[in-house]
Amino acid sequence: MLRNVRDPVELIAAVRQGQTRAHRLTIDPVCRMALDPESAPGRLVIDDTVYFFCSLNCAGDFAREPKRFVD
Numbered sequence: 001m002l003r004n005v006r007d008p009v010e011l012i013a014a015v016r017q018g019q020t021r022a023h024r025l026t027i028d029p030v031c032r033m034a035l036d037p038e039s040a041p042g043r044l045v046i047d048d049t050v051y052f053f054c055s056l057n058c059a060g061d062f063a064r065e066p067k068r069f070v071d
Contacts, residue, residue, distance in 0.1 A: 029069040030058035 011034075025034045033054045037043075040052035042059030046066055053059040062069050
């Protein structure tokens with residue numbers, strides 16, 4: 001899910017020939033935005049689980065109430 005986009009959209013990744021995507025996208029548990037964990041601005045480890053965030057605001061919201069955002 002993309003922030004502020006209500007309708008489905010097709011996403012395409014451009015990758016140089018001969019290269020592969022070594023990692024997958026992850027989902028911010030607060031805003032549900034897809035992001036690259038290697039460049040995520042926020043990261044928290046809770047109960048041996050790593051969570052990545054699109055912003056420090058989302059990381060802060062999660063840190064205050066993690067049970068609200070975890071299934």
